[in-house]
Amino acid sequence: FGFSNFPLWVLLFAAWCTLLAIGGPLVVVRHWLEKFAVWLVYGTSIYLTYYLFAHYDVGALLRQAGTGELPFWLAVDLVIAMPISWMPLVADYNRFARNSGQAFWGTYLGYFVANVWFYALGALFVLALGTGDLIPAIMAVTGGWAALILILVDETDNAFADIYSAAVSSQNILPRTRQLWLAVAVGAICFVLAATVPIAQYESFLLLIGSVFVPLFGVLAADYFILRGRRYDVAELYRAGGAYWYQRGVNGLAVLAWALGIIIYHAVARWLPWLGASVPSFLAALVLYLILARVGARALRPSGERAG
Numbered sequence: 614f615g616f617s618n619f620p621l622w623v624l625l626f627a628a629w630c631t632l633l634a635i636g637g638p639l640v641v642v643r644h645w646l647e648k649f650a651v652w653l654v655y656g657t658s659i660y661l662t663y664y665l666f667a668h669y670d671v672g673a674l675l676r677q678a679g680t681g682e683l684p685f686w687l688a689v690d691l692v693i694a695m696p697i698s699w700m701p702l703v704a705d706y707n708r709f710a711r712n713s714g715q716a717f718w719g720t721y722l723g724y725f726v727a728n729v730w731f732y733a734l735g736a737l738f739v740l741a742l743g744t745g746d747l748i749p750a751i752m753a754v755t756g757g758w759a760a761l762i763l764i765l766v767d768e769t770d771n772a773f774a775d776i777y778s779a780a781v782s783s784q785n786i787l788p789r790t791r792q793l794w795l796a797v798a799v800g801a802i803c804f805v806l807a808a809t810v811p812i813a814q815y816e817s818f819l820l821l822i823g824s825v826f827v828p829l830f831g832v833l834a835a836d837y838f839i840l841r842g843r844r845y846d847v848a849e850l851y852r853a854g855g856a857y858w859y860q861r862g863v864n865g866l867a868v869l870a871w872a873l874g875i876i877i878y879h880a881v882a883r884w885l886p887w888l889g890a891s892v893p894s895f896l897a898a899l900v901l902y903l904i905l906a907r908v909g910a911r912a913l914r915p916s917g918e919r920a921g
Contacts, residue, residue, distance in 0.1 A: 623807045634777040635797070662730075698826050824894070827898075828874020832899065835903050881894065
């Protein structure tokens with residue numbers, strides 16, 4: 614539009630996303646996502662998909678030989694990193710589902726369809742347009758600039774989810790602080806980061822978040838599915854000195870296994886990229902936590918039993 618002021622745009626979007634976070638998920642879903650945002654995504658995605666299939670030979674694109682610049686399993690790491698980075702946020706939203714079945718299938722199908730569709734769409738456009746700089750290329754497509762603007766507007770729900778979930782998580786540490794002020798604080802921090810930190814190497818960023826969340830869920834899988842037989846006492850989660858109090862509310866064994874998993878992820882990604890870092894770090898964190906938990910079983914007992 615002939616106007617460029619990066620800090621101002623960042624401020625405007627940060628303010629809008631923070632307001633959405635203050636409103637909460639029910640307000641955002643009912644008054645923004647259901648009525649506007651999701652339809653913008655559907656419309657623009659269908660249009661870009663139609664344009665791709667109407668103007669290019671998708672079969673020929675799929676038959677193109679790879680360049681070999683990226684090992685297959687490292688590419689898998691990049692694909693895993695994006696959806697798994699949202700997994701800690703899932704419970705903040707699907708807790709509003711009517712039952713566990715709807716929560717599971719809604720989450721699973723939403724993840725599956727969206728990731729397959731958009732990863733495939735992005736990869737095919739890169740092949741079709743012959744450039745890695747996808748945004749200017751899509752803007753050159755007929756109507757592409759409008760599609761990108763609509764997608765940008767809708768992307769505010771992603772930033773909202775980050776801010777809201779960070780505020781919810783922070784409230785576990787600061788239970789006496791109102792969620793509103795936590796959302797404002799997180800929004801302010803996000804504004805500063807967005808305005809000052811350049812995300813020039815997105816691949817490195819994806820590997821970074823993958824290294825944090827993949828082993829984290831290795832620990833979670835070990836604790837929930839194996840050690841606790843898929844049962845948590847919800848009331849005990851909120852009781853100081855309860856079954857999950859550990860050492861002043863911190864499970865040191867889990868943190869240690871998680872940290873070692875992160876180290877393994879980065880080591881594999883750096884020195885053994887052909888192996889892929891996600892599966893080894895996930896399994897390493899899972900096995901390490903099982904071993905540490907068995908050795909230090911006392912840390913998994915309720916505080917009353919430990920005292921006795």
